[in-house]
Amino acid sequence: MVKTEREHREDICRIGQLVFQKGWVAANDGNITIRLDAERILATPTGVSKGMMQCDDLIIVDMKGNKISGRAERTSEIAMHLTIYEMRPDIKSVVHAHPPVATGFATAGKPLNLGLLPEVVIGLGCVPLAGYGLPGTPELTEPMLPLIPKYDALLMANHGAVCYGEDVYKAYFRMETMEHFARISLVAELLGGARTLPRVEVDKLLDSRTRYGVKAKSAGEPGCPLAAEDLAGGGEEDRFYVTRSELIGLVDEALKARGLA
Numbered sequence: 001m002v003k004t005e006r007e008h009r010e011d012i013c014r015i016g017q018l019v020f021q022k023g024w025v026a027a028n029d030g031n032i033t034i035r036l037d038a039e040r041i042l043a044t045p046t047g048v049s050k051g052m053m054q055c056d057d058l059i060i061v062d063m064k065g066n067k068i069s070g071r072a073e074r075t076s077e078i079a080m081h082l083t084i085y086e087m088r089p090d091i092k093s094v095v096h097a098h099p100p101v102a103t104g105f106a107t108a109g110k111p112l113n114l115g116l117l118p119e120v121v122i123g124l125g126c127v128p129l130a131g132y133g134l135p136g137t138p139e140l141t142e143p144m145l146p147l148i149p150k151y152d153a154l155l156m157a158n159h160g161a162v163c164y165g166e167d168v169y170k171a172y173f174r175m176e177t178m179e180h181f182a183r184i185s186l187v188a189e190l191l192g193g194a195r196t197l198p199r200v201e202v203d204k205l206l207d208s209r210t211r212y213g214v215k216a217k218s219a220g221e222p223g224c225p226l227a228a229e230d231l232a233g234g235g236e237e238d239r240f241y242v243t244r245s246e247l248i249g250l251v252d253e254a255l256k257a258r259g260l261a
Helices: 005-021 078-087 100-107 118-123 168-190 199-207 244-257
Strands: 031-035 040-043 059-062 067-069 093-097 153-156 160-165
Touching: 005 031, 005 040, 005 093, 005 168, 031 078, 040 078, 078 093, 078 160, 093 168, 100 153, 100 160, 100 168, 118 168, 118 199, 153 168, 160 168
Parallel strands: none
Antiparallel strands: 031 040, 031 093, 040 059, 059 067, 093 160, 153 160
């Protein structure tokens, strides 16, 4: 069923309330858009809290970012949304926010690229990290250009995250999955490090995507997601175990060989 413009406005306001309530944005952070048709984009304006927006606050811009209607001004990050729509004709909505844990990974220079959870591997593949670009300038989107065609969720270095989908709810749910994955990944690190799935299991999950109706672009690009064998030390088959006495013997032999014992 084709939605009316009013229904799209209500959807954006609902998603704005959700990202605000979840703490993914502060003050006037973030922006949300929906592609109305081939020529028009419905967008959140600049300078408004996403949790306090009214439907009539939203503006409409053309595919070059020129405002067509609305009282407020456009966001300075509209070019990022337009770039995604231009490069991905299948995308109908874009959500940009600063979810704290995922953004923590982005500011630490760490992608969410480990094959840990079946739902994430199936739904997103992984979440790569785009390099830093100055907000409000073309530099913001330049590091994202190689990644947009391949992935549906991106971390933005020292900035935040952006997700996109066939409608605004799918874009939102991808960000929800990403932030949930970031939280689990952080807990795993605090507990001594996550145990990444072996390549054979990651490949099974990627192969199962069509069975679940997943249309995500990411399809196991090299290194995204990483499997156990891709990490330092390799997989379980590359590990060996020694007793304490055997380890002491190996250390003694190494010291003697270097004339240190």
